[in-house]
Amino acid sequence: MQKIITDVVVVGGGLAAMYAALSAKQQGSQVLMVCKNKIGRSGSSVVAQTVHRVAEQNDLNQELYFKHFWESGRFMGNPELIRVLISEGPKAVNYVKSLGVEFEKGIEILPNGGKITRYSCEPRKGKLLTTPVAEQVRKSSIDMIENTMVIDVIFQNGEINGIICLCNNEIFLVFTKAIILATGGFGRIFSETSNPKGITGDGQAIAARAGARLIGLEFIQFYPYRLRWPKIFDLNPAxxxxxxxxxxxxxxxxxRNFPKAEQENRDKLAQEMFKQREVFLDLSGMSQKDLGKHPILADLVERGYGSKLKMQVTAHFSMGGIQIDSQGETDVPGLFACGECTGGIHGANRLAGSALVECAVFGPRAGRSAAIYARKKPTPRIISPILDLPSSGNDNIFSLISSLGQLMWTKSGIQRSEEDLLQCLGELNALSNHLTHLQPSSYQQWFEAQNMLQISKLIVESALVRRETRGSHLRTDYPNENSIS
Structure with missing residues (x-):
């Protein structure tokens, strides 16, 4: 069995992971990135719309943005993390620019009068962000292992000692002083999702098994701006x-009667859309000039689909996840996290344009903290753990994952009730038991299913505990928001 030794391991290949790796490397650490797919070409980063919204360094503007941010998350976000995000946002955007990313700039006014600067690549394609950053990673002597899944953490005498990796059904070990989880969200647990393949809650499940605290898992953003037919893509809310x-x-x-109409907060808009039997996009009020600014929509109208543009609310972003402090540390020494796999910043609803800023602020912080931690630790000991792998065979894992997706969408999706959640939990336990008896041809599929089931159960348990409706968490049996005092 192959064994590798390094100072810091970054698990993931999106923007948060790359920023963390670059930061740890700048601190002098030997850094290894391990990614399920291709670094810079995987995860949600590469399909993001590139928008970064920041309040420029003006005390009044930043305070107004803080109030808007905290209120939009229904007062569930961690104020310290929100303030770090807002205060360091402008500097983080400049850092992204220094890596070779080209932005166009616009100004927006918040409902409370604050002024926000919007930075985005044009066209809004995620690869315009990820490609320049990946080039910097490849130039920086950071070690990389791609097409490899991390399946668990290794402990030695109660401390982080390494990770167990899986590549082409073969296991190998990496021994390290510090681990940064940057694996993205868990949207693929739902049958309707905008998340790419591979977004299966791996980091959250690994952290939970390692003893780290997870927070806010009941808060999942369901995206209202996804065209489902005759073509699948995300709309520009403009x-x-x-x-x-x-x-x-x-x-x-x-x-019509909502203050911001179709630009209402995403949680409210998604919930109202879900109440309809069908939702269509009506472009008849747009001028030909404005429609021409959106080539895909203009083409669909020209081809005769203008009255048939069907929308579908879809699981989009995980507000909950691994609990971190302002430096990206978890409550497990040596374990750090950043990006969408973490929780605590966005509360019960995420504002548009904040996720990529989060990556650019907290990715470098996690990388720096992990490197400083690793500097104080001795070289990890090479002691192989006991591995518990399923027997190999030809059993169909996709069928189980499909059943899981339908179950979570219907019983723990946009609308929830105690009856549905308890039924969901019982069926999740049955699926978990079934998984233990399966003999997969692909270990990766089996471990992804294990992680998805583990996170799904934690989501349902969190949703059961929160007996109120708050932000994206809609309980039909508890339709009101409790007092926040």
Whole structure:
């Protein structure tokens, strides 16, 4: 069995992972990145719309943005983490620019009067962000192992000692002083999701098994701006400033009486859309000039689909995850985390344009902290753990994962109740028991299913405990938000 020794391991290959690796390397650590796919070409980063929204360094603007951010998350976000995100946002954007990313700049006004600067790549394609950053990673002498899944952490005498890796059904070990989890969210546990393949909650499950605390798992952002037919893609919400609206199967504009209409907070908009039998995008109010700014939509209209543009609310972002402090540390010594696999910043709803800023602020912080921690630790001991692998065979794991996705979408998705959640938990336990008897041809599929089931159960348990409706967490049996005092 192959064994590797390094100072810091970064698990993941998206923006948060790359920023963390670059930061740890700058501190003088030997750094290894381990990614399930290709570094810079995997995860949600590469399909992101590139938008970074920051409040420039003006005390009043930043305070107004803080109030808007905290209120939008229904007062569930960690104030310390939010303040770090807001105060360091402008500097983080400049750092991203220094890595070769080119942004266009715009100004937006918040509902409370604050001024926000919007940075985005044009066109809004994630690879315009990830490709320049990946090039810097490859130039920096950071070691990389791709197409490899990390399946667990190794402990020695109660301390982090390494990770267990899986590549082509073969196990190998990496011994390290510090680990940074940057594996993204867990959207693939739902049958309807905008997340790419591989976003299966690996980091959250690994952290939970390692004894780290997870927070806010009941808060999942369901994205309202996804066109489902005749083509699947995410809309640019700017179209609603240009005359586009949503209508239901009765040709009613159901968001008409809401203050921000189709640009209402994502949690509220998604919930109202879910109440309709069908939702369509109506572009009849857009001028030809404005429609021309959106080539995909313009092409669909020209081809005769203008009255048939069907929308689908979809699981998009995991607000909950691994609990960290402002330096990216978990409550397990030697274990750090950053990006969407963490929780505590966004609370019960995430504002648009904040996720990529989060990566650029907390990725470097986690990398720096892990490197400083590793500097104080001796070389890890090479002691092989006892491995518990399923027997290999030809059993179908995809069927189980498909059942899991449908179960979570119908019983623990946008609307929840105690009855549905308890039924969901019972069925999840049955699926978990079934998984233990399966003999997979691909160990990776089996371990992904294990992680998805583990996180799903934690989500349902969290949703059962929160007996209220708050932000993205909608309990039909507890429709009101409890007092926040």
């Amino acid at each position: 179209i609603f400033d240009q005359g586009a609206i949503f209508i239901n199967e009765n040709q009613e504009r159901f968001m």
